[in-house]
Amino acid sequence: MSRFSILILLGSLFSGVAVAQSSADSLMIKKISDEVFMNGQAYNNLRYLCKKVGPRLSGSPGAALAVEQTARMLREAGADTVYLQPCMVPQWVRGEKETGKAVLTNGKSIPLNIVSLGNAVGTPASGITGGILEVKSFQELEALGADKVKGKIVFYNFRMDPRHINTFRAYGEAGVYRSQGPSKAAALGAVGVIVRTLSPVLDDNPHTGATRYDEDKPKIPAVAISTNGAVELSGLISAGKVRSVYIKTNCKMLEDVLSYNVVGELRGSEHPDEVITVGGHLDSWDLAEGAHDDGTGCMQSIEIIRSFKALGIRPKRSVRAVMFMNEENGLRGGTKYAEIARTESKKFIMALESDAGGFTPRGFGFSASAAQKSRILSWQPLFRQYGTLEFNEGGGGADIGPLRPLGTALIGLNPDSQRYMDLHHAKTDVFEAVSERELNLGTVVMAAMVYLVSEYGL
Numbered sequence: 001m002s003r004f005s006i007l008i009l010l011g012s013l014f015s016g017v018a019v020a021q022s023s024a025d026s027l028m029i030k031k032i033s034d035e036v037f038m039n040g041q042a043y044n045n046l047r048y049l050c051k052k053v054g055p056r057l058s059g060s061p062g063a064a065l066a067v068e069q070t071a072r073m074l075r076e077a078g079a080d081t082v083y084l085q086p087c088m089v090p091q092w093v094r095g096e097k098e099t100g101k102a103v104l105t106n107g108k109s110i111p112l113n114i115v116s117l118g119n120a121v122g123t124p125a126s127g128i129t130g131g132i133l134e135v136k137s138f139q140e141l142e143a144l145g146a147d148k149v150k151g152k153i154v155f156y157n158f159r160m161d162p163r164h165i166n167t168f169r170a171y172g173e174a175g176v177y178r179s180q181g182p183s184k185a186a187a188l189g190a191v192g193v194i195v196r197t198l199s200p201v202l203d204d205n206p207h208t209g210a211t212r213y214d215e216d217k218p219k220i221p222a223v224a225i226s227t228n229g230a231v232e233l234s235g236l237i238s239a240g241k242v243r244s245v246y247i248k249t250n251c252k253m254l255e256d257v258l259s260y261n262v263v264g265e266l267r268g269s270e271h272p273d274e275v276i277t278v279g280g281h282l283d284s285w286d287l288a289e290g291a292h293d294d295g296t297g298c299m300q301s302i303e304i305i306r307s308f309k310a311l312g313i314r315p316k317r318s319v320r321a322v323m324f325m326n327e328e329n330g331l332r333g334g335t336k337y338a339e340i341a342r343t344e345s346k347k348f349i350m351a352l353e354s355d356a357g358g359f360t361p362r363g364f365g366f367s368a369s370a371a372q373k374s375r376i377l378s379w380q381p382l383f384r385q386y387g388t389l390e391f392n393e394g395g396g397g398a399d400i401g402p403l404r405p406l407g408t409a410l411i412g413l414n415p416d417s418q419r420y421m422d423l424h425h426a427k428t429d430v431f432e433a434v435s436e437r438e439l440n441l442g443t444v445v446m447a448a449m450v451y452l453v454s455e456y457g458l
Contacts, residue, residue: 095250353397365395
């Protein structure tokens, strides 16, 4: 037989092996899918987390109960080991309900539908009163200058751009006013800040979310106003009908307290020192149940452990489901997990995060080396029948981001984004807003990715 004929034969053999392996992987993913849809516990666990535990702001009794209950869920799911990783977390408390009003030039006043931004300082006990300045950009604010801003309350009325199909892009553009707005206004002498809620819909639900103070600037009270409230306030200001604005908030930051990441692990059967991390953040804001943000990601990760055990899947590489603490207002859990990882004699090959809601999965975003990307992309055909078509470079998640310097490939689940910002950080983020079928489908594609990496590595 000629060398050319031998090469053709070897090529055919390798091709046949690849096709057979792909078929076997497809069958295994279908088994996982059937198990999740027929016997899955993610939805029931989410109901418990939302209705029995409820809001889980870092440092709160709810967060402590969530640690206890998710550890129980991981044990019941069949994790080989379940343990807690201690981490100190900030303890911000909202206090009594915020109040606000716009005092009109005719002597009347209208209430303002506001909530304090997370990590914000409170007002004095008597509240604050000041003239109102509406701006739609930092450039407008800077152009006004300190002479006009000093002693005023700055109203950032930046509308999330509805033209972006991916609402996370619009969120990123608007989010700078929540995170940076208070310090930029304070630098010019403002006494308080009102931020238009980060949501594309017009409704009466103000959304909270963390702000960040520059340490070299004064810390001033900061609140979010509902989108309907922002439109009304803007109209009154434009008509010259607002004399002043009054705000009273009761929030404060207490001393850091001890909390935990919750970890459940299936030990790898062949390469136990190669670790796959899959998870979401356990903490939530205090206004609602934290169903989509991020109860769904946590319950999906626990369900991966349960479904593997139910099917007798022994992953070749160790799989860790992690409930990260304090993503919302500090990222202490994700930072601590990576800090501990650097001390372990293990290789953290991949981390997958679900923190974009429990809606229909559209695809994945990944940050990885060229070789890692090539392997991930080679699996794309296996996800087509589940409607997960988009495999895009760039992605991961806040909690797994600190693992990147270890050479870890980061993958973020990308669900459909159209409804997420309607609920994000608002009182409407409740269990009833989650579809069991969408939640399960997200679990299936996450489990498929974990399975493939556990089988073949990266």
